Amino acid sequence: MRRVFKFLFVTLVAFLYVILSVITALFAIIFGGLAKLMPIKSWHRAVMKMALQVPVIWASISNQFLKLPSNHEWKIEGKGPLDTNHWYMLISNHRSWLDILVLGYVFNRKAPVIKFFMKKELLWGLPILGLSCWLLDYPFVQRHSRKEIRKRPHLKYRDIHTTQKACEKFKEFPTTVVNFMEGTRFTPEKHQRQHSPYLHLLKPKAGGTAIVIKELQEKLSGILNVTLHYSRPLSFWNYFQGEPFKITVHYELLPLTPDLIGDYYKDREFRRHFQRWLNGVWEQKDLLLDELSRSNDQKT
Template sequence: MNRIFGPVRGLLLVALVCVHTLFFGAFIFAIMPLKFVTRGRWRSGVVQAMEWIAHRCWCTFNGWILRHLVPTRWTIRGTENLRRDRSYLLIANHLSWNDLFAMMVSFTDQVPPYKIFIKQQLIWLPIVGQVVWAIDFPFMKRYTREQIAADPSLVGRDVETTRRMFARYGDRQVTIFNFVEGTRRTPAKHAAQQSPYKHLLKPRAGGVSYAIRAIGSKLDAVLDVTFFYVNGPWTTWDLFCGRVPEIIVEARELQAPPALASGDYSGDLGTRKAAQRWIATIWEEKDALIEQLEQQTRVPR
């Protein structure tokens, strides 16, 4: 019976997510033109209104759907002391699109609006690209080694771009979200990297270091998050069909080494080594946690 009802549930939930995305997106598009004709506090107020729709409406409703309309059990630990009046840098492992939905379920009601580092090319993605631009997500342009060799001034440009973006936030609290591995983990990518971690890809310390330096004194804590899918891996379609038995989200607050807030990752060897050691330690502990969860929860399908 579940084999029949599961796909029906999946189709209905996909349709529901699409409908409410268009619904809330329409409100954001209606407000968006005001961003071009306002300045100062008025412009900030316009952006905050769009943030509220995206975060407190769209993300919250996604979380409600997954908590109440799928049978997946949610085990969320370490979020008791989170506050919406603090700014966080949220770093996490990356397995699939399910990670974004797990983030919405776990943190939306407890942290300030999300800001996710986005590749510059995604600004052209219909609807989504324009919405994340409207609510001031930081867009990043990646430069190849050849481009940097031809134009050394490109070094650090992402940091300056991010700093200018954060200056727009003023005193507003935000949650910066960063997948430290830079891409979703798959067995093929894991093998190609020859990763030293059993369950993770190699972390990219540079991105975290740039984010911490750009945020500066506005950063209250680093939120280290581990996503784990019992008996996984699972696709988002599996999640919507109700096939995922349990999702475990482990969070802990950390303080970044002071050197990362002021040091230059690109130009200072000491800062680079400090960032790499810090992230490597976090990743070793995360890998051990995932192995522990794997041993505790693995059951035959």
């Protein structure tokens, strides 16, 4: 009977969440569409500023859902002041499909609106969500494997151009640009296949972040380094089933120093330096995750 109740509860929560998300996305389509139609730049900015409140409202709704289970433990540790009127480059490890919701829980209304690069397939795979994000100037990118890029080198430059074009739009309004540096969710299988030198992380990919930093160098107030740790594998289903979770989010605001600004794809020396810097950040992140994992193991 208890299992049936849990199933019905999670199903109801999922249904309500989807309905409210669709309604919110429709508002984004309305305001984002109006902004695109504005013939005068000042009108466009005014309407787009209103449209960008939609993802903030959506995150607020999402946060209320995340608060429903009362037996989860959230531990949020942060270093550095944040401001909704500033720009940030947010780098993070990637553990679950719910990572974006967790980031929204922590940073909504504390940092500017979160924007992230989305797979182009989502534009058609999730038409309402995809269209709403496109109208709000969330960038869509086509994922290419190394094998594809070796065969067709021009694909790499197409991705660079897409990122640069996205950054021009990011400059218009304060934005938190999110990049999950591993490029995919962490799994033991991917970790083994990649021969990662880290215990709890995949290898970080530096190119996209280096481009964003270069393009937004005059706007960025810093690099928001976020570490996500869950006491066990996190999904929408098991989060709302009621079994206790411990969710730890650690963040620190790193300074944007001149040595982190350069042409990643044309300057070999800079590319090596930037990758070394990122590897150092990843080593510290791995140590923190190991400490959190050991602490969790001792309690269980």
